[in-house]
Amino acid sequence: MNGVHDMGGMHGMGPIKAEKDEPVFHERWEARTYVLTRAIGAWRKWNIDTGRYWIEKIAPADYLRMSYYEKWFVRMVNLLVETGLVSRSEVESGKPDPGSKKATPPLTEDRVPAVALNRNIASNLDPKIAPRFKTGQAVRAKNINPTGHTRLPRYARGKRGQIHLDHGVYNFPDTNAQELGEHRQHVYSVRFASRDLWGAQASPHDFVYLDLWDDHLEHG
Amino acid sequence: MSPSRRGFMAALGSAAAAQGSSDMDDQQTDHEHQLVPSDMTLRVKALESLLLEKGLVDAAALDALVDTYEHKVGPRNGAKVVARAWMDPAYKQRLLTDAPKAIAELGFQSTQGDHTVVLENTARVQNVVVCTLCSCYPWTLLGLPPVWYKSSPYRSRAVIDPRGVLKEFGLELSPDVEVRVWDSTAELRYIVLPERPAGTENLSEEALAALVTRDSMIGVAKVAA
Numbered sequence: 001m002n003g004v005h006d007m008g009g010m011h012g013m014g015p016i017k018a019e020k021d022e023p024v025f026h027e028r029w030e031a032r033t034y035v036l037t038r039a040i041g042a043w044r045k046w047n048i049d050t051g052r053y054w055i056e057k058i059a060p061a062d063y064l065r066m067s068y069y070e071k072w073f074v075r076m077v078n079l080l081v082e083t084g085l086v087s088r089s090e091v092e093s094g095k096p097d098p099g100s101k102k103a104t105p106p107l108t109e110d111r112v113p114a115v116a117l118n119r120n121i122a123s124n125l126d127p128k129i130a131p132r133f134k135t136g137q138a139v140r141a142k143n144i145n146p147t148g149h150t151r152l153p154r155y156a157r158g159k160r161g162q163i164h165l166d167h168g169v170y171n172f173p174d175t176n177a178q179e180l181g182e183h184r185q186h187v188y189s190v191r192f193a194s195r196d197l198w199g200a201q202a203s204p205h206d207f208v209y210l211d212l213w214d215d216h217l218e219h220g
Numbered sequence: 221m222s223p224s225r226r227g228f229m230a231a232l233g234s235a236a237a238a239q240g241s242s243d244m245d246d247q248q249t250d251h252e253h254q255l256v257p258s259d260m261t262l263r264v265k266a267l268e269s270l271l272l273e274k275g276l277v278d279a280a281a282l283d284a285l286v287d288t289y290e291h292k293v294g295p296r297n298g299a300k301v302v303a304r305a306w307m308d309p310a311y312k313q314r315l316l317t318d319a320p321k322a323i324a325e326l327g328f329q330s331t332q333g334d335h336t337v338v339l340e341n342t343a344r345v346q347n348v349v350v351c352t353l354c355s356c357y358p359w360t361l362l363g364l365p366p367v368w369y370k371s372s373p374y375r376s377r378a379v380i381d382p383r384g385v386l387k388e389f390g391l392e393l394s395p396d397v398e399v400r401v402w403d404s405t406a407e408l409r410y411i412v413l414p415e416r417p418a419g420t421e422n423l424s425e426e427a428l429a430a431l432v433t434r435d436s437m438i439g440v441a442k443v444a445a
Contacts (some may be wrong), residue, residue, distance in 0.1 A: 208401045
């Protein structure tokens, strides 16, 4: 979707505010929001791409106004209701619905060390899936404008680049985020000259590398 | 239910319905200690107790998770990898060709299956890492990303004006240095191997690691001796 989350190349966002000796979490509710999201993730009711998509679905004005973990909180509530883990009436009442059965949490303390730092991203899922492009080959990012999730940012669409590296086979987020299938395919690091992306204002010595999937690319 | 709890949950429900809240405008910048619990504090508490009551999450697991992200990961882990690469050219070679395996050699098993790629900075090449679409970051090795990395100003500008961004971090590059910006659009996670500063030939690996900053491993700073 052409959402405000796809902000590479936008102007007017202001200066970068780096904080000295920044804590991991500024507020306890941020820490709780983060770990609740991780713990609920153990139910495997949605995949990582779906999770990203539901952040993008936050309305643009809200997206820009809300803090990072506020967005995580809203996503969690919405996905809990969407997947049926929590009912809308439970969200409204704050109590389990009468007669609802108490579940057993899939993530217990003893499993935390194994789970907390394991991103568990599948790759090279099927070595039989052949790459469509070779290292060094000239490519063009497709000019696509899907209304759903995509990992091809607007600023690269229609632009020429070169295959820098083949990373192997991964799920395709553009379909996986909407439960339309994993459509496993090769992911490449694609090198774009900044001048091809931004015109003459860019330095001839600058390059941008994006990781793109077979379905994002055509022969350049 | 107590009236106050009902209030929290009503607020929780309205957050979900509106996908936003009107009174949180300053959340990103306002981290002052507050005596009165904030709206978000109450909403998250309400949700957490609902999820606990429903048996969807386990209280001890939640605490263990917080402890992990606050104390067990962080840029010190990445700094150890950098220092080893500076000390040991063979290790550096392994790190640049198969980072997950080389990182696991130091005992950071978490990065197995993490699809980490290490990018080497030199006098001629400056690598910079960003995620323009969300907040992808090599957190299993560097810890959770700082607020600025996830912020709109950095995400919007790093790809179109990397030299301007670096200047804001106090790093002015010569015009002929090649700048490579890595937009983390897939599941690969990029870490920069910064240049070893001059005058550190006699330092121990531990002393070298102490010099390595988080920002230098994102690529927005150099390591100072």
